[in-house]
Amino acid sequence: MSREVLTELCKLPHRGGGTSNERKAAKIIYKNMKFLGLNPRVEFFPVNKNGFFFYDLIFRIAILVCIILTFINFYAAFFLSFVVLALYARETYVGFTDLNPFFKRKSQNIIGKIENPNARRRVIFLAHYDSAKEMRILTSKFAEFYQKKLEFIPTFVKNPFFIGNMFWYLAILFLFLRLIGFRTIFLDVILAICFLINVFMVYTVVRIMKADYVPGASDNASGVQVVFNLAERFKEENIGNIEFWFVATGFEEGGRKGAMNLVSRHKEEFLDKDTYFVNIDGVGADLLVLLKAEVNENSIYTKYPKSMINLALKTAHRLNMKYVVTKSIAVLTDGHVFIDRWIEGITLVSLDKEWGYKENYHQKTDKFKNLNFGTIKQAEELAYEFTKDLLKLQYY
Numbered sequence: 410m411s412r413e414v415l416t417e418l419c420k421l422p423h424r425g426g427g428t429s430n431e432r433k434a435a436k437i438i439y440k441n442m443k444f445l446g447l448n449p450r451v452e453f454f455p456v457n458k459n460g461f462f463f464y465d466l467i468f469r470i471a472i473l474v475c476i477i478l479t480f481i482n483f484y485a486a487f488f489l490s491f492v493v494l495a496l497y498a499r500e501t502y503v504g505f506t507d508l509n510p511f512f513k514r515k516s517q518n519i520i521g522k523i524e525n526p527n528a529r530r531r532v533i534f535l536a537h538y539d540s541a542k543e544m545r546i547l548t549s550k551f552a553e554f555y556q557k558k559l560e561f562i563p564t565f566v567k568n569p570f571f572i573g574n575m576f577w578y579l580a581i582l583f584l585f586l587r588l589i590g591f592r593t594i595f596l597d598v599i600l601a602i603c604f605l606i607n608v609f610m611v612y613t614v615v616r617i618m619k620a621d622y623v624p625g626a627s628d629n630a631s632g633v634q635v636v637f638n639l640a641e642r643f644k645e646e647n648i649g650n651i652e653f654w655f656v657a658t659g660f661e662e663g664g665r666k667g668a669m670n671l672v673s674r675h676k677e678e679f680l681d682k683d684t685y686f687v688n689i690d691g692v693g694a695d696l697l698v699l700l701k702a703e704v705n706e707n708s709i710y711t712k713y714p715k716s717m718i719n720l721a722l723k724t725a726h727r728l729n730m731k732y733v734v735t736k737s738i739a740v741l742t743d744g745h746v747f748i749d750r751w752i753e754g755i756t757l758v759s760l761d762k763e764w765g766y767k768e769n770y771h772q773k774t775d776k777f778k779n780l781n782f783g784t785i786k787q788a789e790e791l792a793y794e795f796t797k798d799l800l801k802l803q804y805y
Contacts, residue, residue, distance in 0.1 A: 412782075414441050415626075415634035418538065419777040423622035424630075426539040426660035427456045427514030430622075434538050438519045438633065438657045445640055447521025447655060454670040456516045459618045460663020466614045468493055469607050472580055476604045479584055490584050516659035518667045523644055523653040531679070532796055533654040533686040533754075534639050535668070536632030537661030537743055540625025542617055544771035576606040626777045627693030627759070627769060633657055635689045635789045642793060651800060652682065661690075661743055668743035672750055679752060685717075685799060686754030688744035692788035693780040694759035694769070697730070699791075702737040703745045703756075710737070711745055714753045720802075721755050724795045730787060736760070755795065757788050 417437045418424065424434040435451065442449035457463055471493040478486030516539070580603035583596050640655045658667030672679070699721050702712045718735060725733040744756035759781070761769075769775040 414637050415630050418630040419626050424540040425622035426663045427516050431539050435517050442521035449519055449521040452518045453515050456514050456660045456666050462614055462618050469611045473607050476600055490581050518671055519657045521655040525652045528650050528652040531652045531682045531684045534636045535656040536636045536689040537629050537658045538633050539659055539662050540623050541662040541771045543620040543623050576603045579603050623773050624776050626775050626780050628691035631693035631785050632689035638789050658743055665743055665746050668746035684752055686747045687792045688756040690742045690758050692759045692785050694761050695781050696760045697733050697784050697787050698736050698758045698760050700756040701735040703741050717753050717755050721795050724798050759784050
């Protein structure tokens with residue numbers, strides 16, 4: 410397995426979205442795509458310094474103001490609460506809007522292709538190349554406890570922001586109850602609890618915004634290397650009647666902005682051919698995982714197509730990959746952007762064998778020396794063979 414791109418990316422201290430290091434990583438990827446003869450191009454898009462954390466912070470501060478206003482000017486509080494809820498619903502279901510006019514930066518996608526103008530089908534291999542900020546939930550020890558010991562918690566509440574959001578919605582509910590006349594000590598106590606929980610969530614978001622970027626070896630330099638290895642293999646095979654795209658997306662960790670820009674900018678192209686995707690995201694841990702669903706912070710499940718999951722499992726069985734499992738995760742990947750827009754495909758991630766979670770996920774320990782290269786190779790083989798099986802199906 411080739412490791413050149415992975416090694417180069419891991420020499421950077423981090424690849425934070427919108428930073429100079431992300432641009433350096435983009436240049437590394439562009440250079441290597443050009444070397445492979447993929448005729449790469451770079452597509453820029455604007456981003457906000459802190460991504461979706463900025464929006465989350467604004468919304469949570471606004472709900473705190475709503476709770477305070479309910480004891481001063483209730484109708485102003487009620488009006489503001491619905492404005493905030495409407496904005497948050499838009500961000501959750503449609504996509505994040507750059508509300509902050511300041512601190513704008515640029516990120517970029519790098520797109521290489523094996524082009525075939527007469528092809529009726531297209532497969533997009535993608536992996537984000539930016540790295541995240543360290544996930545601070547109060548302390549690193551608490552984060553470790555949350556990941557290691559709380560496996561009994563259902564997937565839909567695994568997202569750390571879920572609890573904060575539930576108290577947000579409770580605050581809206583009890584604000585409404587107070588408007589229609591239910592003004593009791595009990596309601597005031599509940600609102601006070603909601604206020605304190607949201608203060609805690611504001612504190613948590615600020616800690617994350619101030620955190621350092623992590624190296625991002627597994628998440629997701631490993632995925633980028635897999636995409637390059639696939640490009641090399643498919644270029645050598647010269648499969649007819651198919652067009653391949655190899656995409657390194659930027660600013661995934663700040664709200665999947667790269668994937669959103671890709672799908673938005675090329676939606677007409679994606680409609681003119683049967684288009685499928687294979688998303689590789691963090692495959693440097695011990696256990697390769699095929700995602701069956703993704704769950705956002707509001708507990709909304711987005712399921713991957715059963716036909717894709719079943720085909721990938723059949724491919725894994727044929728390859729004797731006994732450790733491939735399906736799982737729902739309480740975070741969103743670039744794959745979510747595609748399936749949310751009715752483009753079929755699969756996403757591969759990896760988990761730690763001992764924890765059943767990502768041991769180095771968004772931590773400073775996500776370094777080259779901690780990578781499991783066997784899992785990276787396994788991800789490459791499954792993606793490669795799955796694609797070949799997909800192209801063999803008559804109805805595709």
